Amino acid sequence: MELEDEARTTSAIGELRPRLHPEPVVYAIVAPGFDTSTALATVREREGLTVVVEQVEAEEDGLVYEFVGAWITLAVVSALDAVGLTSSISTALAAEQIACNVVAGFHHDHLVVPWDRRHDALRILDALG
Template sequence: MTVKDTAAMIAGIQPVLNPGAWSFCAVTGGGTFPPDVFVAIQASEGTPLILSQASAALKMIKLQVQSDFEGVGLPAAVATTLSRQSIPCNVVAGDPHDHIFVSEDQASLAHDTLLKR
């Protein structure tokens, strides 16, 4: 069941630190994507990709709450919580879960910070 209430979404995030490593890149033109693509977004400038790569420097934290598309404030609350610890992040909304990408060296702190929120 999806959660729409802001307080309920934030209370139910249940962050999970993914053991994989990730990288961001962009491609132009058509063609097929490599098999390790996690996210591809068609944009006028090209196609930004998020790839699963063992040697990459980003980690992903999956938010277990199934946030409703019409829910307001979850990405902002997560980004604000992490910013208080000077942790930059990239939030990627998904269905049914949102994903937070942080640098590898700050991943444990980011995960712990979200657990304690």
Template sequence: MSPTVGEKNLSVLLSTLDPTVDSEVFVFLTTKKSIDDLPLKSLQPQMLFQESEGTTIITTKALAESHGYDDYVFTCKKITISVHSSLEAVGMTAAIASEFTNHGIASNVVGAYFHDHIFVPLGTEDKALQVLKDMMVKAKSTSFEMV
């Protein structure tokens, strides 16, 4: 079975964002431990990314603390964009970032195979969710154009 490629049309993407906020509180942390030495099963990372300085891990605050990682940063909420966006789609992340910038909302976006996940500072998730819902309404009523 060949995998689905996801949606590429910007108007369709923006009109079907259907964002949801995860109930968990997430954090970003880094470690110099090798992937083989990390307790991945119990740490349940949302993302791992290897950089020359160390491995970035996104996990819940509770799991980070239970594993002794108390030097985490960016306490945040995860908003999942439910539309299956193509990894080759152009403009969706930029459109969201632009709207978040206009509303003073910081964000870190992780593009996964099926969905995009936006991590926003704890306490800004309701405002971010409203911005995304407003974008959906606008995209449904007009052809969205990047400015």
């Protein structure tokens, strides 16, 4: 079973094909009733609803944020039960002092890295492949 997991992870890493979203994104907490239809991601926590939205949208809506990031979608279709993919990616980015937040969708993983390090992150992800 371990060999099968390792093979799946190795295959996925070789097919990452990272795609950069063209606009900077931010994390913000929104009030109940906020229109989330354009959010790239939402996470419901006890403290409130977090949205990941384009920075321009956050500013238009008067949202408070601190971190400006780059949204990178990994084009590889990754299994939700795959072992080691996130670890391999985060280890490679951490070696270059690049913070990374991972959001898993049904089909793809998405990374949020500091906007000013987006090109470095893409270079590292391309090298992994």
